[in-house]
Amino acid sequence: MEATKVAEYARALYAAHGDKAEAEAAQKMRACEEAGNANEAKDWEAVRQAIRQIRGPNQG
Template sequence: MDALKTAQYARALYSAHGDQAEAEAAQKMRECKDAGNMQQARDWQAVRQSIRQIRGPNQG
């Protein structure tokens, strides 16, 4: 998945799920890994990282 598509998925997931979007992406990543779909797992990891950037640093 290219960077533009990754960013689009991340924005859509964040819009739909808010702060739970990162957990949703992590779950999808685990499901792909468990199914042996390593490329899709890497794509979901990239989406997860993009969501993390959208959210910004943790507020402590």
């Protein structure tokens, strides 16, 4: 997934879920891993990292 798409997904997920967005992305990543979708899992990990950046430091 392109970096712009990752950032777009991260912003949308954060807008929809607030502080729970990172956990939501992690859950989607695990589901993809369990289903054998390694590439999609990597995309969700990138989204999770982007959400962490949006939230900023010391936000749990």
